[in-house]
Amino acid sequence: MDPDTNVGDEPRSSGSSLRWCSLSLAGSGLSKISDDIESKTVSEAGDIGDRACHSSRRSDFGSFRSSVGNGTGNPIPDSNILPSATSNSITPDAPLSGKGIYPVSTEELENSEDKKQDVEKVLTPSLEYVSYRIYLSFFGILGVLTRYLLQKLFGPSILGVTSNQSILYLDLPSNMVGSFLMGWLGVVFKGDICRVSDYLVIGLSTGYLGSLTTFSGWNQEMLNLSVDGKWVFTVLGFFIGLFLASHSIIFGIETAQGFRWLLTRLNSTSSSKNSNSSSKRGLNNHRCHLAILVALLLMLGVLWSVSGTQLKEKFNSGGSGAQLWLACLVAPPGVWIRWFLARYNGRGLGSAGILKWVPFGTLTANISAACIMAALSTVNKAVNTKTCDTLVTGIQFGFLGCLSTVSTFIAEFNAMRESKHTWRAYAYALMTFGLSFVLGTLVYSVPVWINGYN
Known part of the structure; x- marks a missing residue:
């Protein structure tokens, strides 16, 4: 991820940004899903509680990515791993900004999945x-x-x-x-x-x-x-x-x-x-x-x-x-x-x-x-x-x-x-x-x- 990316830049990879998703998906139903994802992410800006240490959180981790696609066959990033508009890194339960979202690279998604699997084994x-x-x-x-x-x-x-x-x-x-x-x-x-x-x-x-x-x-x-x-x-x-x-x-x-x-x-x-x-x-x-x-x-x-x-x-x-x-x-x-x-x-x-x-x-x-x-x-x-x-x-x-x-x-x-x-x-x-x-x-x-x- 380019650390000099400006807020509001267009995504550089398909399925890597909720903003890209909301602009490219058509239909009121999918727009409603996008709004629900934003609402959920914003309300989790501070904390998601003890879901962090239960299997339910691990299932939540990929719930949104598996529940709806972006039209290209690639999943939408989960709200718990969407980066903040004010951050250059993947931030679990980070704030979602209307001013723009940093795109999530495939490598970062894989690293996040690897880290989750490592913790489960530990x-x-x-x-x-x-x-x-x-x-x-x-x-x-x-x-x-x-x-x-x-x-x-x-x-x-x-x-x-x-x-x-x-x-x-x-x-x-x-x-x-x-x-x-x-x-x-x-x-x-x-x-x-x-x-x-x-x-x-x-x-x-x-x-x-x-x-x-x-x-x-x-x-x-x-x-x-x-x-x-x-x-x-x-x-x-x-x-x-x-x-x-x-x-x-x-x-x-x-x-x-x-x-x-x-x-x-x-x-x-x-x-x-x-x-x-x-x-x-x-x-x-x-x-x-x-x-x-x-x-x-x-x-x-x-x-x-x-x-x-x-x-x-x-x-x-x-x-x-x-x-x-x-x-x-x-x-x-x-x-x-x-x-x-x-x-x-x-x-x-x-x-x-x-x-x-x-x-x-x-x-x-x-x-x-x-x-x-x-x-x-x-x-x-x-x-x-x-x-x-x-x-x-x-x-x-x-x-x-x-x-x-x-x-x-x-x-x-x-x-x-x-x-x-x-x-x-x-x-x-x-x-x-x-x-x-x-x-x-x-x-x-x-x-x-x-x-x-x-």
Whole structure:
């Protein structure tokens, strides 16, 4: 694949581009199939969940390619291996852009099939499933720690940029940083990381970036503003937060593209191919994978041990320290549930699969986390003790912060905004913000107003 291909270039091989398919296929039925493929791909821009480690995902991998042809006898590339319009590499569940799609070469398709077969030979399904959970746990805790450090750095105690009573809420820096990194790791270089290790790409995107960013904390900060009657700040908080996060991922994509172009200029085509070939097979052997898995398991054990020890020492005194260590202990289940729910992205509702463009997995994770966080905040207001505050805040920061995500939401939003149905992006954002805030108001704001909690 030519790395200097411009967005919107015509495909150079038959059956290598969904755009070519949509232009060349005739008939309303085939056009509908093409639109369904685009809708499914856009809604899977962020994550496809634990389909990545089940045989159903392996069958999904070639479902679209086998279900419809391109008129020349060649199959259409599956939506899970279509490259992003902002990437030069094959990226599983990558965003689909209305501005153009890079063509997929036959060699890359064969490499992707070889990699899939190699992974199937390396691990049993049960070990594969456990491996994903270990990667998600380790990187999820790292995401929590990074979010905590960003809160402290930009919060009132150091730089004073963010606060609880401002439209620049405490989690805004982490949401912006996570969205920026999603442009690098989850869009442009996702295919390259995937060629090294499927587990690593899920650990970084779903585990680390999904836990670094949090939607439930964002929604709760806006609820706190509305409870105090700061409705203008509440509306501005949602708009400014969406604007900054969406432009962060765009900036991340553009800078990553520039870095890729620089790497392409510095490396010859032949050396690049050799590097891709070796990296593709380097980690796909049983011994290498088990060595990495054991190392991650040991580091995860150290993180949990330190968190448990520190929590025991600091729990009685309370404060942010105890809340952080509790958050590290309860973070992995939040990542696991979000990863499980992401399997419903791109599937639509019912047997007919209507509304495939809506990422129902991400939507469910964000709304449910926001509602549970609002309920716990109400309990914390009612009980109003140091112990309750430590427990509630730790669960909110760890479990619910990892259950909800902004980086995945923004990746999906950006993919929809660049598709031919731009309105879907804003409808998706309105559904996420509207349902979360309305339900949060009923669960949190109304009881606070009625009971007069401080």
